[in-house]
Amino acid sequence: MATKSFSVAKLPGFTATAVIVFVTLYLPILTLVAYSFNASQSVAIWGGFSWDWYVKAWNNDAVKDATVRSLLIAVCAALISTAVATMAALGTTRRKAFKGQTFIYVMINQPLMVPEIVTAVSLLILFGMIKQATGIQGIGYVIFAHAAFCIPFAYLPIRARLEGMDMTLETAAADLYASPWQTFRHVTLPILLPGVIAGAMLAFVISLDDVVITEFVKSGGQDTLPTYMLGQMRRQLTPEINAISSMLLALTIVLLTAFFLLTRKND
Amino acid sequence: MSAAEKAQAAQSTRNGWLLSTPALVILTLFAVGPLMIVVVYSFLAPGQYGNIEWAFSLDGWRGILWTKDIFDDTYGLADANVTIFWRSIKLSVLTTLLTFAVGFPTAWFIATRPAKSRALWLFLITIPFWTNLLIRTYAINEVIRNEGLLNTVLIKLGLISEPLRIIYTDTAVFIGMAYVYLPLMVLPLFAAIDRFDMRLLEAAYDLYASRWQVLRRVILPIVKPGIIAGSILVFVPSLGAYVTPRVLGGGKQMMIGNFIDLQFGQGRNWPLGAALSLTLLIIVTVALLIYVKYANRDTAHGH
Amino acid sequence: MALRLHNMIKIKRERVTLSQQNAVEARNAVKAFGQGDNAVRALNDVSIEIRKGEFFTLLGPSGCGKTTLLRLIAGFEMPTSGTILLEGADITYLPPNQRPVNTVFQSYALFPHLTVAQNIGFGLQMQGRPKAEVKATVDRMLALVKLEAMASRKTSQLSGGQQQRVALARALAPSPKVLLLDEPLSALDLKLRREMQGELKRLQTETGITFIFVTHDQEEALTMSDRIGVMSAGKLQQVGTPREIYTRPHNRFVASFIGETNFLPATSDGSTLTLPGGYQIEAPAGTKAGQVTVTVRPEQVKLSPTPEAGTLPATVRGVVYMGTDMNYQLHLADGTEIEACVVSDVTGEAALAAGQTVGVRFTPGAAQVLED
Numbered sequence: 045m046a047t048k049s050f051s052v053a054k055l056p057g058f059t060a061t062a063v064i065v066f067v068t069l070y071l072p073i074l075t076l077v078a079y080s081f082n083a084s085q086s087v088a089i090w091g092g093f094s095w096d097w098y099v100k101a102w103n104n105d106a107v108k109d110a111t112v113r114s115l116l117i118a119v120c121a122a123l124i125s126t127a128v129a130t131m132a133a134l135g136t137t138r139r140k141a142f143k144g145q146t147f148i149y150v151m152i153n154q155p156l157m158v159p160e161i162v163t164a165v166s167l168l169i170l171f172g173m174i175k176q177a178t179g180i181q182g183i184g185y186v187i188f189a190h191a192a193f194c195i196p197f198a199y200l201p202i203r204a205r206l207e208g209m210d211m212t213l214e215t216a217a218a219d220l221y222a223s224p225w226q227t228f229r230h231v232t233l234p235i236l237l238p239g240v241i242a243g244a245m246l247a248f249v250i251s252l253d254d255v256v257i258t259e260f261v262k263s264g265g266q267d268t269l270p271t272y273m274l275g276q277m278r279r280q281l282t283p284e285i286n287a288i289s290s291m292l293l294a295l296t297i298v299l300l301t302a303f304f305l306l307t308r309k310n311d
Numbered sequence: 312m313s314a315a316e317k318a319q320a321a322q323s324t325r326n327g328w329l330l331s332t333p334a335l336v337i338l339t340l341f342a343v344g345p346l347m348i349v350v351v352y353s354f355l356a357p358g359q360y361g362n363i364e365w366a367f368s369l370d371g372w373r374g375i376l377w378t379k380d381i382f383d384d385t386y387g388l389a390d391a392n393v394t395i396f397w398r399s400i401k402l403s404v405l406t407t408l409l410t411f412a413v414g415f416p417t418a419w420f421i422a423t424r425p426a427k428s429r430a431l432w433l434f435l436i437t438i439p440f441w442t443n444l445l446i447r448t449y450a451i452n453e454v455i456r457n458e459g460l461l462n463t464v465l466i467k468l469g470l471i472s473e474p475l476r477i478i479y480t481d482t483a484v485f486i487g488m489a490y491v492y493l494p495l496m497v498l499p500l501f502a503a504i505d506r507f508d509m510r511l512l513e514a515a516y517d518l519y520a521s522r523w524q525v526l527r528r529v530i531l532p533i534v535k536p537g538i539i540a541g542s543i544l545v546f547v548p549s550l551g552a553y554v555t556p557r558v559l560g561g562g563k564q565m566m567i568g569n570f571i572d573l574q575f576g577q578g579r580n581w582p583l584g585a586a587l588s589l590t591l592l593i594i595v596t597v598a599l600l601i602y603v604k605y606a607n608r609d610t611a612h613g614h
Numbered sequence: 615m616a617l618r619l620h621n622m623i624k625i626k627r628e629r630v631t632l633s634q635q636n637a638v639e640a641r642n643a644v645k646a647f648g649q650g651d652n653a654v655r656a657l658n659d660v661s662i663e664i665r666k667g668e669f670f671t672l673l674g675p676s677g678c679g680k681t682t683l684l685r686l687i688a689g690f691e692m693p694t695s696g697t698i699l700l701e702g703a704d705i706t707y708l709p710p711n712q713r714p715v716n717t718v719f720q721s722y723a724l725f726p727h728l729t730v731a732q733n734i735g736f737g738l739q740m741q742g743r744p745k746a747e748v749k750a751t752v753d754r755m756l757a758l759v760k761l762e763a764m765a766s767r768k769t770s771q772l773s774g775g776q777q778q779r780v781a782l783a784r785a786l787a788p789s790p791k792v793l794l795l796d797e798p799l800s801a802l803d804l805k806l807r808r809e810m811q812g813e814l815k816r817l818q819t820e821t822g823i824t825f826i827f828v829t830h831d832q833e834e835a836l837t838m839s840d841r842i843g844v845m846s847a848g849k850l851q852q853v854g855t856p857r858e859i860y861t862r863p864h865n866r867f868v869a870s871f872i873g874e875t876n877f878l879p880a881t882s883d884g885s886t887l888t889l890p891g892g893y894q895i896e897a898p899a900g901t902k903a904g905q906v907t908v909t910v911r912p913e914q915v916k917l918s919p920t921p922e923a924g925t926l927p928a929t930v931r932g933v934v935y936m937g938t939d940m941n942y943q944l945h946l947a948d949g950t951e952i953e954a955c956v957v958s959d960v961t962g963e964a965a966l967a968a969g970q971t972v973g974v975r976f977t978p979g980a981a982q983v984l985e986d
Contacts, residue, residue, distance in 0.1 A: 057416065072460075073442070075460050076449065132334040144328065154338060159550070161572070163346075167345050169345065253441075255445050274558075292446060
């Protein structure tokens with residue numbers, strides 16, 4: 045019998061556990077996707093392959109409406125949060141530590157530290173007061189709520205990119221007669237751009253995925269795709285939910301893959 | 312410092328603040344500011360049809376754990392509330408423990424892959440992490456409900472004759488939370504293990520340590536910051552969970568998050584809801600402070 | 615081509631008034647980092663004059679303040695006190711983008727998102743020069759550093775030596791009055807470094823631009839410079855030609871930092887130096903009476919197989935064969951150590967064996983008396 049070689053990094057049962065974990069992570073998701081192609085009415089019994097539920101979801105006005113609204117909110121929230129996060133990242137990196145910098149960090153990361161339900165409740169109260177006082181309705185409330193909690197997600201990759209950036213590049217630009225604005229325009233911004241795009245994509249995904257805050261902040265008829273699905277889950281379940289979930293899943297995977305390629309290529 | 316140096320430093324600070332201002336304004340208006348209003352609301356009386364009445368009252372805070380007897384106006388412990396708090400804490404602790412027990416081997420597995428495939432394994436952990444929480448909760452629902460995958464398979468195999476009633480129980484919420492928050496445990500653990508110098512293992516084995524001793528005396532102490540980070544990242548959202556208990560607990564197995572929601576809905580007790588929110592926030596803050604303290608102590612030791 | 619460039623830059627080497635003859639001047643420059651008790655003086659009251667058209671080297675160990683002085687001249691830092699002059703004009707507080715001074719960075723700092731040609735043209739573009747002029751200058755620079763074939767490459771596709779050339783061309787393109795080079799060769803391997811040393815010297819001669827070159831490599835400094843400024847602990851220790859620095863070091867630091875040397879205690883009566891063992895040599899002019907330290911380079915230490923009269927008796931402790939040279943470690947009777955370096959003979963065998971007692975002499979005029 046051949047002797048097994050001794051590998052220092054190997055620990056008993058770890059590989060088996062990891063394999064089980066990966067299977068457990070993906071099995072439910074794959075089941076969900078599989079059942080979106082179920083021809084049967086029920087989510088329980090497999091009735092053969094069919095695209096019906098995708099067609100049905102596609103022709104469902106409520107779904108279409110919620111999708112458009114979700115995308116609109118996510119695009120606006122991503123743009124706003126990325127713009128302000130980029131500025132904040134430029135303001136808080138690569139300069140001498142200044143008084144109040146910690147305060148700015150805490151403020152920016154605040155949405156990561158407060159439970160979502162608490163933010164949701166606080167915004168419900170605030171927006172209730174504003175709506176009552178001014179009578180202004182609209183989707184703007186949801187957009188700004190999303191923009192606020194997306195800021196830390198947009199900020200992190202931009203800041204990481206800035207910190208990884210060779211500071212002498214800007215010194216070199218100044219040495220070569222570039223004014224501060226020219227330095228930003230011709231050197232800093234082009235090099236920072238992948239980080240900004242990555243930040244915007246994260247913000248977009250985070251906004252698209254949000255359930256709790258939207259559920260509390262939205263007015264009647266302002267369902268996003270996730271809140272629409274949450275509402276549907278209380279009622280009778282049909283594979284239509286699976287179809288919608290699968291499409292959202294596909295979108296997330298596409299964005300994530302792009303995000304990874306973007307952040308990796310420029311390492 | 313010369314005057315010119317001072318002026319330069321002052322300008323740098325001013326630019327830092329100016330650039331951060333738009334973000335700070337949005338966060339003040341839509342994240343930090345509203346919390347102040349919640350504080351105010353928690354000290355007011357509930358309105359008859361929801362919202363509040365502008366009258367000072369401590370009933371919101373008292374209502375967290377105590378209930379007023381309708382006959383003699385004395386306060387007694389509210390059993391239902393205690394149950395909800397107990398369930399929240401119990402399920403959050405269990406979730407943290409389970410995700411660590413299975414997450415640590417997984418993180419170790421990923422970190423010890425060859426550099427090329429490691430990125431792929433990491434990506435496989437990240438996809439569920441970024442996938443909509445609602446979708447993942449719904450996916451686990453597909454597996455554990457009475458007519459779901461698990462019961463179907465078990466009945467087909469003849470292992471059980473009746474479906475296991477998991478859905479709408481504490482167990483369902485527990486399984487669901489462990490499932491959705493697992494990536495939050497694996498990622499910081501991976502980061503810590505990835506930095507771990509594998510040559511230390513050779514040194515430990517060279518000095519007669521057994522596998523178990525290596526794990527307990529070398530690996531775990533060194534990756535402790537990652538363990539603490541992962542535990543906090545799982546514990547905090549578990550405690551404030553809303554979607555998972557709502558979908559898998561069926562509205563009966565409430566956690567604090569759902570209890571808060573109830574006060575702003577059918578309960579029509581906004582001050583109590585506000586006080587509960589702040590209580591949750593305080594517990595989370597304490598957990599974070601403990602984390603910061605431990606993390607700093609570890610870095611002070613030069614880990 | 616060299617001539618064209620020469621004309622373009624129009625460096626005039628005619629004698630003008632003394633202050634205008636200096637390309638760069640630092641007066642009492644102090645740079646402190648940190649505040650209060652933690653303040654560290656990276657530059658401690660440095661005054662220096664660098665002449666037009668010369669290849670000047672700032673030499674010193676890491677942390678001696680040479681890079682800080684360079685950054686003050688470039689405008690990346692402001693001095694805590696003191697003045698920086700460029701051709702007689704005060705530029706102490708002028709921002710770097712308004713100084714006609716360019717830098718070759720240690721890390722090269724090439725813009726990763728731009729091509730080689732775009733990198734070289736960057737400075738001219740920022741100055742708002744006409745497109746045609748930018749293009750013409752870029753082409754000329756590409757030819758100067760022999761990188762015509764690489765014009766449209768991204769800088770990451772170049773080798774270390776090529777990146778170095780791009781950095782040089784980029785800094786030379788705007789025809790600066792002074793070119794600052796911050797250890798530009800430190801990232802290159804030995805062979806390439808030798809090659810680039812020649813290249814730099816050629817470029818400096820062709821363009822006539824004042825070069826201020828920072829390095830910690832004494833050999834590099836000795837071979838390339840017109841003059842060297844040796845720095846240590848934030849202070850300028852000595853300024854002089856390579857020959858002066860090597861043969862007439864002012865103090866212990868300069869003597870030991872540049873080349874190998876021996877230090878010996880001696881008693882001076884103003885005209886004669888008496889070394890341990892009673893060996894006497896003539897004192898250099900201006901030597902004070904009293905206890906002094908004398909330094910002698912190992913190659914100026916001569917050995918005879920027996921301790922003859924008028925030599926210093928010493929015992930051979932060890933012999934090290936170094937290829938071209940043979941290095942002898944010797945002990946004087948009082949225990950003072952001394953090293954001698956002798957050119958190897960054809961066999962490579964040592965003429966003297968360990969344990970042998972020999973006679974030591976110094977080449978006349980080789981012994982230097984140090985200031986401290």
